[in-house]
Amino acid sequence: MIPQVRTTLEVRHYEPSASAVWNAFIDQSANGTFLFRREFMEYHADRFEDHSYLVWRKNELVAVFVAGRSRTSSIPTTLVAHPGLTYGGLVYATELKYALLEEVYDALFTAFRADGFTSLLVKPVARVFCRQPAEASLFYFHQQGFALQRRELNSVIDLTQPLRISKGRKDNVRKARNAGVTVAMSNDFSEFWPLLVANLWQTHGVRPPHSEAEIRLLQQQFPDNIQLYVARYAEAVVGGVLLFLDAAHGFVHTQYISANEQGKQVGAVDAIIAQVLTDVQGVFPRFSFGISTAEGELNAGLLAQKEGFGATVELIDTYEKAF
Template sequence: MSGALPVAIQVERYQPGHAAAWDALVAASVNGPFLFCRSYLDYHQDRFEDCSWLVWQGERLRAVFVAGRARTAADSATLVAHPGLAYGGLVTAGLAKTSDTLAWLDALRVAWRAAGFRQLLLKPVPRVFCRQPSDAVLFWLHQQGALLTGRELNSVIDLTQPFRIGTWRRGNLRKARHHGVAVACTAADADYAAFWELLTANLHHTHGRLPVHSLPEICRLRDQNPGHLELWVARLGAEVVGGVLVFQDVWQGFVHTQYIGGSPRGKQVGAVDAVLAELLRSKPAAFRRLSFGISTVQGALNPGLLNQKEGFGAAAETTDTYTLDL
């Protein structure tokens, strides 16, 4: 007796009418952080054209592919996953069989070519942001002849294992206690404004750039994604002298330090280290991993930044970019 025939794969471009099905898959996925929910993806639709895709088998949504292109992109034939995020790509409802993943990607490639795309620029979801990581997409990329065209270095702490804070960082923590630095989580708009002011000044002075998000954008994202954004600040008296804005996802199991900054006074008294130590103390109850973010710019290492993160016990993980001619 023959078995049932496999259900045909159907691929289609994302449309707003798919939002509920999309969000349900991301919420139950093994590798789709909250940033892939439509409430987050759609906030910058004025800058990026959504070019995401859905993979169906029968009436069942099996996977989605997070992608887009900048509205000012000179090369409209390049599909980027994702131009407005640090990563994108294939998200599966559960831990999919490798054979299914490869078949879905083959079907997507046919659809991309039919839509006029000639190149894929893919930044897969790093392992630290996945509930159950899988390298099936990387295997497919290798099979198709994709090139590794970018590699950045992230710093990650396994919160389920003991970790040791280094001597220099412990010295800063003693300094913070001596000066009476107080650390707290806050949702007050005034605290967000104070932190954004010192963060903007810090980034401009150190790197000559501004935060990726504006203050109104980050407050809107906080309100539209409750529980996923938290601001932790360090105070001297009533003054905010440092802080860390985290992105977090309980289901996927990670906390990520999206923005870190301190005022000149805050740096003198170890304010940022005090905040990071408090995160390491409080987060293991609900999260398994803490991501400190990358310490590289276009592959070039920032040794001082990396040293600070490794001083808290972080290990190195790569975040990669692949280019595939379609």
């Protein structure tokens, strides 16, 4: 049972008039990435109803809570942090002490109840995306009896250390180079996106969460945070890697990785990853290679490819709590 306590904190619903205050807080926070800036959160407002909160102590904003609800949700009393993003939940200032964090959560749960919610589903921001260690929420979840609803396996490379690329991956990069594969950054999604859509559908029976129009819009709004690398063979795009980058929070993340059959044969993805790692090492401290799990099942071949570039495992968990 989440305790109901009296607090000096004030919880307010997010309103558009608070967008500048919200964005400024996200930019300086311990664990709020550019995905939480309002311009990014609202590109798919037609699909997701925002239910985010700001937590104030007098005139000081101490935390925000990133959450929402799908407009077609079958369980409208479940608050999801966040249904339209990779992760969500509590975002707080770098100096927030644990005792205050407990007060923040207690005040938030009071607000959740008042808004008619009866449960919370939350995937906290993973360590790799945080400016500084930000796992205090996990201890609070443990203390309050949150249930582990899902566990995913992410691969991470420490870019402050020398790269450790296996012989097999180096051979693949060499094969791509010998075949005449070239790798370059590109803002032209017209060749890569159909390739990505086709590959995801043929391999997994799914479509990418972003449409080509959506990713074009986001890249125009966040040109420093969204970059596409493509591999060309015989002048055609045969593979690509779309990156999310956040210099303030110190990470590069592979949001989409894909190649067609020809690209797979000539080692296009390995060639791109090798080039990306060369470009970002010394600029960013951490590289997130993405998850190698689907519905809790491990894709061993995908994980092995990432480990071949020196990646190690980091868990990304989702928690649930009825209240």
